[in-house]
Amino acid sequence: MKFLAVTDAQRIVLETAQRLGSERVRLEQSIGRVLAADIVANRDLPPYAVSAMDGFALRSADVVQIPATLEIIEDIKAGDLPQHTLQAGQCARIMTGAPLPAGADAVLRMEDTKELSAVSVEIRESVKAGHDVRPRGENMTVGQVVLTTGTEITPGVIGILATVKAAEVEVFCRPRVAILSTGNELEGMDEPVDVNRIPESNSYALMGQMQMLGLAPALLGIARDDEVETERCLTRGLAYDVLLVSGGSSVGVHDLVRPALEKLGVEMKFWRVAMKPGHPLAFGAKGRTLVFGLPGNPVSSMVCVEEFVVPALRQMMGNRQLFRRTVSARLGRAIKHKPGRTEFVRVQLQREGADCVVNDTGNQSSGVLLSMAQAEGLLVVPAESAGLAAGGAVSVQLLDGSMFQNEAGLGE
């Protein structure tokens, strides 16, 4: 089998991954989930024209000439209903969010006025009709679809859901994910240190990637290089929606995973992708269960998860945005590249004025997990590239933990 291009491999994965069913969750448990039904406004909001400021509700016609002195006939605060209709020369003291009295068509904020007495105020600015007034229904009108199926529930979305009093919401289910490591060389977390072995870290790094998506994966432990044990562990894993197996899927004669998967009825779709790190990536499916055979080394396996597993999981969860956010940046140090495979270079980002400058994290050996821990993003070097020159414009996928930076970025 020849090496598949990354985009072709992604396409095959996304053609195979199917959206899961839905369930109801309490609003308090809904953050990060994806709406499985449209949300409709149950009333007009605001329910009447309200003031956008603390100030005075007035008739704009009365303040064409300034300064003007108006009579204060009422105090209106949020939650009150106004008692009077404004006549010429009259105004009402009004608080943010309070309903406008009949007759008023504008609000002037307190800072632009001077109270002369409890019943008299000097107006120092002219305002047009509608100034600092929020019209009825500005936020939403009854029957309006305010959120659509497929919307990810962010804090702002939770605010909308609370506004329409959705104490519970229908969301897509989350995939159940199992993680299995393979290899005789691996030393489990609970085993004593043996300097001739390699501590098993893949399961935990993959667990972290799943947790960042809001998932709670099952860690199935380490399968030793033995056909019976491998088959037994894989059988357990195939009971989940998604099975991630690290190690044992490449073309080596000792690799047990791929033949065992085929024996267990998994239809393998591909097992070589033209990427670096990560090329011995295998992918298959049995019924609705997806199986990813990830490379044994931690960096490769994490990169494969970012590029293939995360989009698949997000599609299963009903998300519309499947791929990592890419940002534009300027390349610091040049990057060498031999055409052939798409390369994912672990990079850090640094602000330099308005510019974002990107540099690799040093040693790009796929054995050096530290470079993944330090990475804020993955710089994508296209397969056909003959290398990237210093100073050029590049595109960087942001990784988990890169949502915050040291500088306030206010440009002040």
Add this chain to the structure above:
Amino acid sequence: MKFLAVTDAQRIVLETAQRLGSERVRLEQSIGRVLAADIVANRDLPPYAVSAMDGFALRSADVVQIPATLEIIEDIKAGDLPQHTLQAGQCARIMTGAPLPAGADAVLRMEDTKELSAVSVEIRESVKAGHDVRPRGENMTVGQVVLTTGTEITPGVIGILATVKAAEVEVFCRPRVAILSTGNELEGMDEPVDVNRIPESNSYALMGQMQMLGLAPALLGIARDDEVETERCLTRGLAYDVLLVSGGSSVGVHDLVRPALEKLGVEMKFWRVAMKPGHPLAFGAKGRTLVFGLPGNPVSSMVCVEEFVVPALRQMMGNRQLFRRTVSARLGRAIKHKPGRTEFVRVQLQREGADCVVNDTGNQSSGVLLSMAQAEGLLVVPAESAGLAAGGAVSVQLLDGSMFQNEAGLGE
């Protein structure tokens, strides 16, 4: 009191917020937390030189002339210890991660060889010493500080922690946060719909913002506009590390929150910031408890949380990166601005080839929560700006839910 600049207000908040103590958590529960101690490698990794590929371990001196035929004297897989020393003309079949046999100084991947028989292979590429070999200690050496205090625990960091077998880790505590809404106009989630009232949504939007930081805030409900009730609710809130109060903190005569906080011993540091939306933002402290008096309208209150509360909370949790990631983008539609206040415009991002184009989400009235739900970022318009021209370079803070996009962004 005059209006404080946003950066000055941020500085005051960050001078006041103190880092919390630390606690031990299990590795499985550690994602997103911040290390409260340095992490030291407990051994060399890899513990010996290992192969980076499935292929043949050989002596580079033997393959200066190609093709060359070598004798296969051994099969070495990960977890094995090699039994023989390579002599001139000999090689060993080796798997990724397996230890190099004595005598070998390079690995050639399987794809560049042709096996002639079980004991004989044709080598078709010359390689230099060290080729596709990972030297001992490449990943880490015993005693090396691999992670420092203040490191946020991302999936890559979890991988490192698993590598040094940290089944438990020391992390900074998370602040206990209370959220209180105020106002007679508000209708609680459990109350029946009354078209003359406004459904309370701030508590939930703020809850979502806290949950995105991994916090589980306490919702204290709605305090009505009554001195006794306000004081009672605020007293409850002051038992937490951080109290967020929305509404009732501006200069209006009906505002009860600020006087009540002062009466309860909270030292108010500021209560007006030159920003839009959000200027009636109050901040104070009592002992180690921080109190934020947020504007009553949902958009303003969420923006204030982004700019002031989130950095404070992250500092309390020991994070080094306090501020939202900013990305460079090109402005689509021009933005008007009157100099005076820093403005935070809700925007959406769109890829156009290598470019990222940014446009406002429409109605920027701070009453329109939908614009916050749709926003992927906040475009910062500096206070002194006289407006931003279409096509110019701008800086955008990424908001929750913006970590993923529709396009793969591979440039292929």
